[in-house]
Amino acid sequence: MSVVAESKCSVCGGSHFEVVHARALEGTTRAVLFVQCADCGAVVGALDFVNLGVQINHMKEDLQRTLEKLRAQFKS
Ligand SMILES: [Zn+2]
Numbered sequence: 035m036s037v038v039a040e041s042k043c044s045v046c047g048g049s050h051f052e053v054v055h056a057r058a059l060e061g062t063t064r065a066v067l068f069v070q071c072a073d074c075g076a077v078v079g080a081l082d083f084v085n086l087g088v089q090i091n092h093m094k095e096d097l098q099r100t101l102e103k104l105r106a107q108f109k110s
Pocket residue numbers: 043044045046047048071072073074075076
């Protein structure tokens with residue numbers, strides 16, 4: 035069994051992280067989330083506010099429902 039290393043903040047060594055809305059972010063109108071150290075606030079990553087994976091899954095489900103309706107119409 036492999037052991038996964040614990041993620042640590044490179045600034046303070048903390049191991050707790052949080053996701054917050056990026057504020058005072060210049061150069062874009064896109065909503066961005068920061069992954070930051072919960073202890074000192076050092077930013078360690080950024081995420082799009084809109085989760086594309088979730089959006090794509092919703093589109094897939096909508097398409098499947100539409101296809102089922104069309105198939106039902108052609109059978110009758
Ligand atoms: Zn830190």
